[in-house]
Amino acid sequence: MSTEKRVRARDLDLPLGRFKPGRYNAITDVEGVLVGHSTIVRGEAGPLVKGKGPVRTGVTAIIPNEGNVFMDRLAGGAFVLNGAGEVAGLTQVVEWGLLETPILLTNTMAVGAVSDALARYMVEKYPGIGDEHDVIIPVVGECDDSYLNDISGQHVKDEHVRAALTAARTGPVAEGCVGGGTGMITCDFKAGIGTSSRKLPQVFGGYTLGVLVMSNFGKMHNLRVAGMPVGEVLAEKFRDLSRRRIAYGSIIAVVATDAPLLPHQIHRLCKRVSLGIGRVGSYAAHGSGEIIVGFSTANVVPRRTKKMVYKMKLLLDQRLDPLYEAVMEATEEAILNSMCMATRMDGVHGNWVPALPLDEVRRFVDATRPIFASVKKEPQQPAVPAGTEPLVEDDRQIAFDLDPAAPSRKRSAEGMPYPAKPPKDD
Secondary structure (H helix, E strand, O other), X not given: OOOOXXXXXXXXXXXXXXXXXXXXXXXXXXXOOEEEEEEXXXXXXXXXXXXXXXXXXXXXXXXXXXXXOOOEEEEEEEEEEEEOOOEEOHHHHHHHOEEOOOEEEEEHHHHHHHHHHHHHHHHHHOOOEOOOEOOOOOEEEEEOOOOOOOHHHOOOOHHHHHHHHHHOEOOOOOOXXXXXXXXXXXXXXXXXXXXXXXXXOHHHOOOEEEEEEEEEOOOHHHOOEXXXXXHHHHHHHOOOOOOOOOOOOEEEEEEEEOOOOXXXXXXXHHHHHHHHHHHHOOOOOOOOEEEEEEEEEEEEEEOOOOOOOOOOXXXXXXXXXXXXXXXXXXXXXXXXXXXXXXXXXEOEOOOEEOOOOHXXXXXXXXHHHHHHHOOOOOOOOOOOOOOOOEEEEOOEEEEOOOOOOOOOOOOOOOOOOOOOOOOOOO
């Protein structure tokens, strides 16, 4: 068994986009977002005994708003690229444009048990649920870990859900074979939970955006690492590897940002996550589920208020492009982190999944380093300097000033262009 040290993708010096990550390079860089895991690994690898094991599964909890998301709801949205998967509670998130429960990730057959456990946890915390308050529909996402786990044995219990919720913290996030990602596989290598973040420059608003994935998709030959066709080379090296053939994979991604977005904008942001998934090698196969859930922490929608009207900050649509680019970068890196941090795992029927060989990836990076050495990886300014970019209107170019749009409590259209009158025709 390899003793290769596991490191995050960024530690391999990969070209991972032009925007800088946040302090922890994790979804927890978005203020108020907490993450916790409960990992269940029991039994030696070998024959499957339903109800006994081997067990390779768990629960991951993403808690927005420091746990106050029920009373102080957040704007939410979602996007389904391919729907051969499930996120329970998603219909209401999309309909209302609000998130009001934590988001939990687990295996396919545990969705009901996890939803029940979260409902009980929430009722204990807020006894008015179902009486003075509306009922809740917990948001629970799933992927199939049956290649390694006794998935039909129903091993995820109430105590595991509570352990994940109780363990939720800000700061660094454990990745790889942890929580809901314990038994997950990506491109025939071990994967699981991965996360990454981006901090936009002030000229783009200074917002923070984070992505967390439970990654479980793809075939080895499709794998791309920072754009390099690593999978095609590794497929030859691992040509004799026994792989899952019947069970399809999926990916659930959670996006958080402090940018003041409305639900339809969060939906649009979630769409761009699928571009980051595609960068790593997914083509959204027939039996795969690519489902993305997102929320913004910028606006709090109170459950109790005597007001008739509630005012919300919003980012103008013209300002969304940097977030689109950032979320694509963060998604790609989060998936790669899930693979880089995961270790080999053995499970049911003696099935085993190798870890991504980081030495091979390093060799690719070293071979291409002369190309990237001359590339400016993380420019902190737009391609066209602010204040000189032309606005095209009626085929005529109009100059305008673009001021930095620093985040503020009160926001209207700071930093947005105000077109001058078109110049008179000669």
